[in-house]
Amino acid sequence: MTGRLQAPKGTHDLFPSDSERFAAVEATARRVFGAHGYGEIRTPTFEATELFARSVGETTDIVHKEMFTFPDRKGRSLTLRPENTAGVVRALVEKGLQDLPKPVRLWYAGPQFRYEQPQAGRYREFRQIGVELVGVPSASGDAEVIGMLFVFLRALGLADVRATINCIPKGEARAAFSRALQEHARPRASGFGEDDRKRLEENPLRLFDSKDPETKRVLEGAPATLDFLDDASRAHHEELKRLLPLLGVPFRESAAIVRGIDYYTLTVFEVTSDRLGAQNALLGGGRYDDLVADLGGPPTPAVGFAIGEDRLVEAMTSDARVPRTLFAVIPDGREDLVYALGVADEIRQLLPEAVVEADLLARGIGKGLGRAGQLASDPSRYAFRIAGVRAVLLGSKEREADSVTVKDLSTGAQETFPRRQLAERLAGRER
Ligand code: AMP
Numbered sequence: 289m290t291g292r293l294q295a296p297k298g299t300h301d302l303f304p305s306d307s308e309r310f311a312a313v314e315a316t317a318r319r320v321f322g323a324h325g326y327g328e329i330r331t332p333t334f335e336a337t338e339l340f341a342r343s344v345g346e347t348t349d350i351v352h353k354e355m356f357t358f359p360d361r362k363g364r365s366l367t368l369r370p371e372n373t374a375g376v377v378r379a380l381v382e383k384g385l386q387d388l389p390k391p392v393r394l395w396y397a398g399p400q401f402r403y404e405q406p407q408a409g410r411y412r413e414f415r416q417i418g419v420e421l422v423g424v425p426s427a428s429g430d431a432e433v434i435g436m437l438f439v440f441l442r443a444l445g446l447a448d449v450r451a452t453i454n455c456i457p458k459g460e461a462r463a464a465f466s467r468a469l470q471e472h473a474r475p476r477a478s479g480f481g482e483d484d485r486k487r488l489e490e491n492p493l494r495l496f497d498s499k500d501p502e503t504k505r506v507l508e509g510a511p512a513t514l515d516f517l518d519d520a521s522r523a524h525h526e527e528l529k530r531l532l533p534l535l536g537v538p539f540r541e542s543a544a545i546v547r548g549i550d551y552y553t554l555t556v557f558e559v560t561s562d563r564l565g566a567q568n569a570l571l572g573g574g575r576y577d578d579l580v581a582d583l584g585g586p587p588t589p590a591v592g593f594a595i596g597e598d599r600l601v602e603a604m605t606s607d608a609r610v611p612r613t614l615f616a617v618i619p620d621g622r623e624d625l626v627y628a629l630g631v632a633d634e635i636r637q638l639l640p641e642a643v644v645e646a647d648l649l650a651r652g653i654g655k656g657l658g659r660a661g662q663l664a665s666d667p668s669r670y671a672f673r674i675a676g677v678r679a680v681l682l683g684s685k686e687r688e689a690d691s692v693t694v695k696d697l698s699t700g701a702q703e704t705f706p707r708r709q710l711a712e713r714l715a716g717r718e719r
Pocket of ligand 1: 371402404409410411412413414415416548569570571572573594595596597598599
């Protein structure tokens with residue numbers, strides 16, 4: 289039996305007009321992050337399952353419910369990466385982080401996988417662009433990555449965005465905060481679902497990830513992270529708040545930002561966008577001072593963020609695609625095809641910025657012109673925005689006289705001239 293094949297639930301295909309927007313975003317990331325000294329790292333798409341259990345955290349939703357985990361043929365448990373920080377840290381530890389000059393500045397872009405209920409802006413395969421700064425303990429590190437993030441967002445035309453920041457206590461202060469949270473929530477937990485009751489006992493900070501309105505209500509009156517900071521942590525947070533305005537980063541504080549990953553310590557931040565729907569979180573990040581040591585490396589502080597690239601592209605309204613002139617080179621019949629291919633090649637060399645397509649099906653001038661018109665009106669077809677279409681018509685008359693006929697499809701103007709004049713006729717007229 290053969291069924292209709294479909295993309296797996298929660299995945300989507302990117303056709304040229306979409307993939308070009310992703311490529312443009314990634315090119316901007318490369319430029320902006322590169323100018324701050326960050327180099328690109330690419331880590332495997334799957335890793336040992338244990339890596340995520342040890343970093344993201346056993347009791348997080350990501351590890352608990354959302355991983356694509358499978359045994360390989362030798363029975364080893366592997367997982368499609370649900371995020372990229374763990375892989376980057378694993379790679380650094382494996383390479384010998386202790387011997388690398390600090391700080392280490394890296395960025396990445398690539399697909400991540402989470403078994404979530406798909407909806408607008410939430411997919412099972414999605415892309416993240418992220419940054420990791422490894423080896424800077426002070427708030428200047430947090431400020432650098434957040435400042436760079438805003439340079440990047442503004443370069444993409446997202447001017448109206450603001451960061452929300454919080455500071456999560458660490459060490460003994462974190463334990464005290466967890467206890468206070470439990471003491472606050474336990475007497476109010478009668479309306480909690482099973483998941484949140486478990487969170488309350490096993491990892492109370494994770495209650496902040498709950499989407500249950502009852503849990504959210506109970507948390508409204510909960511103790512605030514900022515009240516539990518020790519002196520050093522408070523100083524770190526105050527320093528960051530002093531630095532962000534200097535870097536032109538608009539922000540506000542919120543005790544409710546705790547983020548659904550266990551490895552964060554001290555600074556956490558998010559950026560949301562009003563241009564997105566219910567899933568309005570554009571990105572999240574924070575400091576993870578214990579993760580490197582937890583994964584077997586030398587104790588090394590670090591800070592980073594991950595942007596949801598799919599949501600970022602969705603939030604961008606401008607068409608980043610460059611306008612190009614399309615030359616549709618149309619042979620009248622099959623006997624004109626070789627001549628047409630030569631002319632097409634010549635135009636490509638004369639105008640490297642143009643898009644030149646030869647009609648390989650050679651179904652005649654009429655059909656070729658019809659198709660050229662269709663191409664220009666289908667915006668998803670090209671990675672470029674079509675600025676204008678010129679049909680280059682080549683029949684036996686042109687072939688025998690070594691000439692070309694060029695028709696501008698927007699004005700209908702048409703002229704025939706010797707092929708050797710292509711350069712001067714086209715020069716300066718097209719991109
Ligand atoms: P996280 O790794 O959970 O901190 O997420 C960072 C960012 O990745 C979020 O702010 C979203 O923009 C994006 N993201 C997370 N999960 C998904 C998903 N399932 N589909 C699309 N984007 C996602």
